[in-house]
Amino acid sequence: MQSMSAADKRVWLAIAGIVLLGICFLPLSQWLFGIRYTYTVRVVALGGALLGLISGALGCFAVLRRESLMGDALSHAALPGVAVAFLLAGRDLGLLLVGAGIASWIALRFISALLATTRLKQDAAMGIVLASWFAGGIALLAYIQSIPDASQAGLDQFIFGQAAAIIESDLLLITGVGVLVLLALALFWKEFKLVTFDAEFAGANGFQVGLINTLLSTLIVIAIVLGLQLAGVILMVGMLIAPGIAARQWTGKLHHMVILAALFGAFAGGVGAVISAIDANIPTGPMIIVVAFSLVLASITLAPGRGLLWSSWRRRLDSRRFARQNALRGLYRYAMSHGAPATPAPDAFIRGIGDRSAALGLQQLLSSGLVEKLGDSWRLTDSGVKAARRDAHSQRLWELYRLYAADLGLPLLPEDRHLDIRAVLPAAAIQELEALETLETLAGRRDN
Amino acid sequence: MPIAMNDQAPLALSVEDLTVAYHSKPAIWDIDLGVPEGVLMGIVGPNGAGKSTLIKAVLNLIPRAAGRVSFYGSSYEQARSLVGYVPQRGSVDWDFPTSVLDVVTMGLYGKLGWLRRPGRKERDLALFALEQVGLLDLVDRQISQLSGGQQQRTFLARALVQDAQIYFMDEPFAAVDAITERAIVNILQQLKERGKTVLVVHHDLQTVEDYFDWLALLNVEVIASGPTAAVFTPENLQKTYGGPVSYLQAVQALAAGD
Numbered sequence: 250m251q252s253m254s255a256a257d258k259r260v261w262l263a264i265a266g267i268v269l270l271g272i273c274f275l276p277l278s279q280w281l282f283g284i285r286y287t288y289t290v291r292v293v294a295l296g297g298a299l300l301g302l303i304s305g306a307l308g309c310f311a312v313l314r315r316e317s318l319m320g321d322a323l324s325h326a327a328l329p330g331v332a333v334a335f336l337l338a339g340r341d342l343g344l345l346l347v348g349a350g351i352a353s354w355i356a357l358r359f360i361s362a363l364l365a366t367t368r369l370k371q372d373a374a375m376g377i378v379l380a381s382w383f384a385g386g387i388a389l390l391a392y393i394q395s396i397p398d399a400s401q402a403g404l405d406q407f408i409f410g411q412a413a414a415i416i417e418s419d420l421l422l423i424t425g426v427g428v429l430v431l432l433a434l435a436l437f438w439k440e441f442k443l444v445t446f447d448a449e450f451a452g453a454n455g456f457q458v459g460l461i462n463t464l465l466s467t468l469i470v471i472a473i474v475l476g477l478q479l480a481g482v483i484l485m486v487g488m489l490i491a492p493g494i495a496a497r498q499w500t501g502k503l504h505h506m507v508i509l510a511a512l513f514g515a516f517a518g519g520v521g522a523v524i525s526a527i528d529a530n531i532p533t534g535p536m537i538i539v540v541a542f543s544l545v546l547a548s549i550t551l552a553p554g555r556g557l558l559w560s561s562w563r564r565r566l567d568s569r570r571f572a573r574q575n576a577l578r579g580l581y582r583y584a585m586s587h588g589a590p591a592t593p594a595p596d597a598f599i600r601g602i603g604d605r606s607a608a609l610g611l612q613q614l615l616s617s618g619l620v621e622k623l624g625d626s627w628r629l630t631d632s633g634v635k636a637a638r639r640d641a642h643s644q645r646l647w648e649l650y651r652l653y654a655a656d657l658g659l660p661l662l663p664e665d666r667h668l669d670i671r672a673v674l675p676a677a678a679i680q681e682l683e684a685l686e687t688l689e690t691l692a693g694r695r696d697n
Numbered sequence: 698m699p700i701a702m703n704d705q706a707p708l709a710l711s712v713e714d715l716t717v718a719y720h721s722k723p724a725i726w727d728i729d730l731g732v733p734e735g736v737l738m739g740i741v742g743p744n745g746a747g748k749s750t751l752i753k754a755v756l757n758l759i760p761r762a763a764g765r766v767s768f769y770g771s772s773y774e775q776a777r778s779l780v781g782y783v784p785q786r787g788s789v790d791w792d793f794p795t796s797v798l799d800v801v802t803m804g805l806y807g808k809l810g811w812l813r814r815p816g817r818k819e820r821d822l823a824l825f826a827l828e829q830v831g832l833l834d835l836v837d838r839q840i841s842q843l844s845g846g847q848q849q850r851t852f853l854a855r856a857l858v859q860d861a862q863i864y865f866m867d868e869p870f871a872a873v874d875a876i877t878e879r880a881i882v883n884i885l886q887q888l889k890e891r892g893k894t895v896l897v898v899h900h901d902l903q904t905v906e907d908y909f910d911w912l913a914l915l916n917v918e919v920i921a922s923g924p925t926a927a928v929f930t931p932e933n934l935q936k937t938y939g940g941p942v943s944y945l946q947a948v949q950a951l952a953a954g955d
Contacts, residue, residue, distance in 0.1 A: 254837065313793060368720075439814060443806050447789045450855075453756045453782040454807030501839035503794045655879040660831060 256501060259553050260509060263499040267512050267544075274520055282527055289413075290526050296415035296423060297522025297537070298515040300479045303427045305492030305514020306434065307472035309507045310465055312493040313445050317486065318372065319360070322379040324473045324485035326356030328386025331407050331477075332393060340403075342419055342478070349407075350474040356382050357466055383482070410481035410534035412522035419478075426475060430468050434507075441465050442503055479518060484534035491541035492517065498552035517541035569609060574640070574667060576610025580620065580629055581637035590634045593626035639669070646670045646682045649689075657681050707770035709734040709863050709894035710755070715764030717747070717754045724750040726918050728764065732863075732896065732911065737889050739899045739909035739925070743938050746916040748898040749785065752865045756782060768863060778808065781861030783852050785868050791840050797851050798823055798836040804858040826854040829887075831880055846877030853884060863894040870899060882908060905929055 278284045286294075311320045327349035334348025356378050363374040390404055406414050434441070443451045444461045452458045473485055480488040496509035521537030550557050579599055584592040600607045611627060614620040619633035629637060647666050650659065659678045671679055712730040716723055725747035732738055740748050753759045755766050757773050768776035781804075801823040802815050809815060827833050830850040835843070843851065849869055856864055869881050885908065888895050899905065905912065905925065912929055913922035914937040921928045921936075 256839070313790075315790075436812060439806055439809070440811070442795070443803050446793045446795065446800070446803070447784065449753075449758055449784050449788060450782060450803065451806075452758050453780070454859075455777045456807065497794060501794050501841070502796065506794050651875070654876060660834060662834070
């Protein structure tokens with residue numbers, strides 16, 4: 250094994266964090282909400298966590314394929330399927346879900362057909378399908394409510410979700426289907442990754458892109474349909490995409506993202522389900538979404554590398570560094586154009602270069618002893634002159650690097666002139682560049 | 698005529714009567730093209746001339762209205778392992794969570810086929826390709842952190858691991874830094890020395906003569922194709938780009954190329 254990189258550590262940190270939060274939730278919920286982990290609540294919690302895990306893992310692909318709203322359309326489209334299945338076969342969870350899946354899948358194919366045969370854009374096609382399928386579903390539900398002996402069917406749980414309805418036999422169904430779905434995901438991992446990243450290249454390499462896309466969409470439909478009784482058709486999209494969005498903030502690797510999203514999903518599903526189980530009147534969907542959204546919010550704010558706190562901190566550091574460099578260069582250039590490196594430069598001149606950043610730069614130079622203030626002007630100290638020369642030398646080497654890097658066979662790197670070239674290139678490359686510099690200087694003298 | 702040349706030696710690529718239409722408007726029209734083995738060929742033409750469309754149609758990525766394409770005398774299905782492809786850099790989401798090494802390894806997925814996973818051998822091949830494009834320092838870099846030129850070199854490395862006989866590159870020189878441009882030119886030369894055939898969609902008239910020994914001028918139809926020296930003439934450029942303004946530009950480009 251190679252040693253763990255900083256990025257990998259970050260992922261393990263997030264994984265440890267979410268697992269720890271999950272463990273802490275148990276005593277905390279007993280204390281705060283007075284939840285007692287009876288048999289029923291345990292079933293509900295386990296069911297919620299399993300469903301969250303499955304939809305979190307599959308949802309990553311919906312997010313990466315920019316098909317988040319497709320997930321929304323497909324979950325809404327499941328409703329008429331639930332109603333029709335109920336009318337045909339009565340209240341059997343397995344059959345209701347099969348009905349939901351079929352309706353969703355027909356909607357998926359219908360959207361594809363619309364896109365292939367008409368000039369409709371994807372959002373329009375999805376919008377039409379979402380609204381019409383959902384309307385059909387609502388109408389059918391209203392009809393079912395009007396049938397006398399079906400009024401207790403409780404099908405409205407599919408609109409907002411109701412975790413309390415999960416019973417032990419459901420767990421077996423969820424686990425069975427979930428294992429199959431995740432197995433398929435593992436089996437076709439390479440194909441799913443390739444098609445999601447670059448479908449055109451996959452096609453040019455002989456992969457049947459259409460088939461792989463259909464397979465992946467079908468898995469996403471299964472994840473959506475399974476999650477319906479938990480989150481409901483309206484909010485299922487949140488259950489699908491929120492874990493993936495949160496996970497993406499912590500990692501730049503697909504398999505890390507999927508694992509982390511599965512854990513985030515399990516956390517949101519489990520915790521949301523347990524909280525909503527306190528009272529049968531709390532719908533589970535909104536509860537889960539609140540938890541999932543908190544995870545997204547925390548990740549977007551806190552995640553190292555991509556998070557908001559992190560990037561504003563890095564911007565601050567950058568502007569300090571650039572201000573320091575600019576002030577040093579400004580002083581040195583002024584001094585050299587006036588004869589000697591220790592010539593003092595008037596305050597007004599330096600402030601004219603960078604305005605507020607000049608003050609920021611000068612202050613840093615002053616505290617590290619590179620400049621001194623003489624009345625109304627600034628002068629480089631001995632160490633300041635050394636630092637400025639080093640920087641000027643680095644700039645000169647960068648110029649030579651741009652001109653001759655390819656001819657000398659030096660490693661090809663993006664030029665970042667704010668960095669000291671000696672810290673970027675290997676020592677051997679620096680020696681070659683310095684040899685060139687000496688040659689140029691000699692040639693310059695001979696010309697004069 | 699390509700058919701006549703077919704009788705002597707199989708061409709690396711032979712295209713006959715290829716037409717592609719979008720919404721009943723032809724994007725490319727009745728293309729005949731014979732590309733001999735071992736040439737570095739530029740495909741040049743104005744915006745909207747159908748340069749990318751030609752490549753995609755040849756590679757079966759978009760439906761053809763008509764036409765036949767053969768690689769070394771066989772169909773694309775039979776010759777698929779001989780073909781390498783570098784799509785336009787902008788065609789993918791560079792914020793996708795994956796590393797440089799991972800993207801390059803994708804070039805080997807086709808050879809692996811269904812279900813088999815890349816292992817150490819694939820890793821070594823990918824690393825070798827990354828060394829050739831000068832990205833060995835960035836193998837574990839997340840692809841969203843790459844510059845445009847580094848992205849282009851990553852795509853190039855992904856095509857190199859395919860170890861194809863004939864390469865199709867869609868605008869590899871578009872908006873890249875000087876270092877990347879030189880790296881790509883070096884790779885093209887190496888491919889040529891190893892007897893590979895390379896077709897490159899290109900937009901910069903000034904470098905055409907330096908980079909390519911074979912040329913096709915395209916504007917919906919093939920205006921001219923053959924050795925660069927014979928094809929890259931002011932008359933042909935005017936036929937391709939049209940109008941007196943572009944004529945002037947073309948002449949200037951010719952002068953600058955000398």
